[in-house]
Amino acid sequence: MSTMLSSREARRLTHPGGSGMLAVMMTPMCLVFLLRDTPGGQEVLLGLKQRGFGTGRIVGIGGHVEPGETDLEAGVRETFEETGLRVAPADLYDAGRVVFRFPASPGTDMSVALYRTTTWTGELVASDELDPQWHPVAALPTDRMWDDSRIWLPHVLRGELIDADITYDRSGSLVAQVSLIVLPDPKPARSTISR
Numbered sequence: 001m002s003t004m005l006s007s008r009e010a011r012r013l014t015h016p017g018g019s020g021m022l023a024v025m026m027t028p029m030c031l032v033f034l035l036r037d038t039p040g041g042q043e044v045l046l047g048l049k050q051r052g053f054g055t056g057r058i059v060g061i062g063g064h065v066e067p068g069e070t071d072l073e074a075g076v077r078e079t080f081e082e083t084g085l086r087v088a089p090a091d092l093y094d095a096g097r098v099v100f101r102f103p104a105s106p107g108t109d110m111s112v113a114l115y116r117t118t119t120w121t122g123e124l125v126a127s128d129e130l131d132p133q134w135h136p137v138a139a140l141p142t143d144r145m146w147d148d149s150r151i152w153l154p155h156v157l158r159g160e161l162i163d164a165d166i167t168y169d170r171s172g173s174l175v176a177q178v179s180l181i182v183l184p185d186p187k188p189a190r191s192t193i194s195r
């Protein structure tokens with residue numbers, strides 16, 4: 001039996017953490033966290049997902065890395081598509097990577113490049129995919145986010161560089177296993193090799 005792969009499936013990659021025959025195929029994704037200072041404290045731009053995977057949850061800004069794109073280019077494009085805001089590649093800071101594994105549906109496993117920035121231009125607009133909203137960093141809406149967010153997102157928002165690997169339970173709604181490495185000294189994303 002032969003299987004046709006979509007272009008997106010065909011370019012799924014093997015996460016470097018995988019080993020030999022047991023390596024898991026991952027879909028490359030990106031998430032970008034815009035941070036601003038307000039009199040009430042620091043805020044982060046998140047979005048209420050209107051369609052697709054995770055509809056109804058509050059999620060980070062981002063999406064698929066398309067064929068021919070670097071993770072960084074995808075971060076710039078997705079930010080504009082989902083928020084109307086323009087970020088320059090040089091203003092995105094590498095915040096590391098998180099892998100999400102869903103044992104009940106391995107086809108949805110993803111390897112997500114993480115970026116952070118405090119610099120952008122333009123006016124915030126909602127898309128049909130995401131309704132972007134500012135949230136206090138000190139009071140993240142974790143009860144409306146993916147269960148994993150409470151584990152790794154505070155590190156990213158503090159300015160740390162992470163390498164995380166999250167496995168969900170069979171229900172796909174609760175985190176079952178976590179590996180989280182926090183690395184010091186993040187660099188501007190343009191100075192790193194994207195994959």
Ligand SMILES: Nc1[nH]c(=O)nc2c1ncn2[C@H]1C[C@H](O)[C@@H](COP(=O)(O)OP(=O)(O)OP(=O)(O)O)O1
Nearest residue numbers: 029051052053054059060062063064100146148149
């Ligand atoms: N466990 C998880 N924790 C988390 O914080 N974000 C997750 C997540 N699982 C998926 N995401 C994010 C990554 C990605 O931005 C999005 C995946 O949703 P979709 O498959 O609908 O892709 P998108 O519609 O965002 O991508 P594009 O179609 O390329 O815009 O949700």
